[in-house]
Amino acid sequence: MSEQNSDSSTSESEISACSSNFDPLKALYSAKTKIPVENAPMYENLAQYEIAQKKKDVIPVGHSEQVRKREEEKERKRLQEEKELQEKNKQRFAKYQGMMPTVRRLKKTKNLLTRIEQMEGPLGVLKDCVDQRLRIKVITRNERGIRGDLHATLIAFDKQWNLALCDVLETWKRKGPKKRKIPPGLGTPVPKGTAAAISPV
Known part of the structure; x- marks a missing residue:
């Protein structure tokens, strides 16, 4: 009613x-x-409906037949791609063709000599000495001051100022022997190897 x-x-x-x-x-x-x-067609939500309007590949609810056909189409395409890939591999590694040579790209080698070419500033002066085969003077030091100097031809160097030299002429200062100090009032020292005459008191 x-x-x-x-x-x-x-x-x-x-x-x-x-x-x-x-x-x-x-x-x-x-x-x-x-x-x-x-x-x-029925869709699960509004977002799915908007996607279906743009892409046209969203299957509505209740169309299981279309879902099955789409899955079969995907499987068929996958098998076709695998078959084409196998065929390409057979052609590539065929007996009459042999292995295809692989081209290896050579990497730019970096060593001391290649880095010397890029030196600038104070190290650039050393680079000019290497290129022109100039002789240089290197002053050496020790804990007390200047020890000596070197006159040599520079072959190579690095950024830590380690030098590779050839035709080196080195001069240095050697410290002389110390003289024996005589305390005052004791007279002349007795040379070694001689017996000292002891006089009775």
Whole structure:
């Protein structure tokens, strides 16, 4: 009885989706509601519907046949690609062709000689000495001061100022022997190897 009363009180404009007086609540409970498009696809949410409008590859809910066909198409493409890849490998490694030579890219070797070419500043002066085979003077030091000097031809060097030299002429200062100090009032020292005469007191 209540359903008949609700149907009688519901007008067609309220349950028509194309009408401006459309009432969704009455359309859900009315038996007279007509779907505008009977075969319209159903999607799980609004985001899926928007993707389907853009990409056209989203399958609606309830179309299991289309899902099965799509999976079969993917499997067929995968098998076709594997077959083409196997065919390419057979052609590449065929007996009449042999192994294809692989071209190796040579890496730029970095060593001391290549880095010398890029030296700048004070090290650039040493680079000029190496290129022109000039003789240089190197002063050596010790803990007390200047020890000596070297006159040599520079062959190579690095950024830590380690030098490789040839035709080296080295001069240095050698410290002389210390003289024995005589305490005052003791007279001359007795040389070694001689016996000292001891006089009785």
